[in-house]
Amino acid sequence: MNPVLALSRAELNQLLRNKTTAAMALVLPLALGAMFLFATGEPDWTFALSLQLVTAQGLTVYVSTTATFAARRQDLSLKRLRSGELSDLAIIVGVLAPCLLLGLAQCLLLTGIAFAAGAPAPANPAGLVIAITGGxxxxxxxxxxxxxFTASAEAAQITTAPFFFLALGGSIWALSAQSPWVAALPGGAVTTLVRGGEVLPPLASMVLWTVVAALLGLRYAKWDRRN
Structure with missing residues (x-):
C-alpha cells in the first residue's frame, strides 16, 4: 500500500477511536446542520445551507485538523514519521487527509439532505461546488x-475559536448585507457562492486564504513536542 494512504488509513482509525474527536467531527456538524435547516420554520435555504457548510467545514475540517496535528506532535508521531522515507509534505497530507475527506463527505451529505427536503436547484451549480471544495x-x-501555535489537542478548543467565529460571522454578514467586502471572509465567500452571486471575488478570496495559510503553516510547522 502507498505509504501516504497507509498513514491516512491509520489516522482515520485513530480519529474514529477517539470519542471526543469523532463526535466533534461527525455528530456535532450534523446536529447543527439539522438545527439550521429547521430553525426558521419555513426554511430559508440560503441561510440553512450556508451555515450548514460553514459549520461542517469549521468543525470537521478546521478544528479537527488543528487538534489532530497538535496531538500527533505531542505524542511524537510526527517526529518518528520524519525519520522515515516520507517527506514533510507527504506526512502532512497523510495525517490530515481523513479530516478533509470527512469534511467533503459531510458537506455533500448536508447539501443532499437540503435538496431532498425541498431546497431549489442552485442558481450557479459551479459556485456551490466551489463553496464546498474551496471552503x-x-x-x-x-x-x-x-x-x-497550539500546544495540544485540548488547547485546540481555544486556539481555533477566533477563526471559527470569524468564518461564522462572515457567513452571517453575507446573509444580512450585500457589501462587496463580505467575500473577503471565508464564511462570507461560502455564503456568496451558495446564494449564486458572482464567482470570481469569493474564489479569489478562497485561493488567497488557502495559499497564504498553507505556506505559513508549512513554514512554522512544529514537529517536536511543545512545552
Missing part, C-alpha cells in the same frame, strides 16, 4: 497554521 481547502490550510 474545505481554506479550513485545512488555516488548521495547519493554527496547529503550529
Amino acid at each position: 474545505v481547502a481554506v479550513n485545512a490550510a488555516v488548521g495547519l497554521l493554527t496547529a503550529a
Whole structure:
C-alpha cells in the first residue's frame, strides 16, 4: 500500500477511536446542520445551507485538523514519521487527509439532505461546488497554521475559536448585507457562492486564504513536542 494512504488509513482509525474527536467531527456538524435547516420554520435555504457548510467545514475540517496535528506532535508521531522515507509534505497530507475527506463527505451529505427536503436547484451549480471544495481547502490550510501555535489537542478548543467565529460571522454578514467586502471572509465567500452571486471575488478570496495559510503553516510547522 502507498505509504501516504497507509498513514491516512491509520489516522482515520485513530480519529474514529477517539470519542471526543469523532463526535466533534461527525455528530456535532450534523446536529447543527439539522438545527439550521429547521430553525426558521419555513426554511430559508440560503441561510440553512450556508451555515450548514460553514459549520461542517469549521468543525470537521478546521478544528479537527488543528487538534489532530497538535496531538500527533505531542505524542511524537510526527517526529518518528520524519525519520522515515516520507517527506514533510507527504506526512502532512497523510495525517490530515481523513479530516478533509470527512469534511467533503459531510458537506455533500448536508447539501443532499437540503435538496431532498425541498431546497431549489442552485442558481450557479459551479459556485456551490466551489463553496464546498474551496471552503474545505481554506479550513485545512488555516488548521495547519493554527496547529503550529497550539500546544495540544485540548488547547485546540481555544486556539481555533477566533477563526471559527470569524468564518461564522462572515457567513452571517453575507446573509444580512450585500457589501462587496463580505467575500473577503471565508464564511462570507461560502455564503456568496451558495446564494449564486458572482464567482470570481469569493474564489479569489478562497485561493488567497488557502495559499497564504498553507505556506505559513508549512513554514512554522512544529514537529517536536511543545512545552
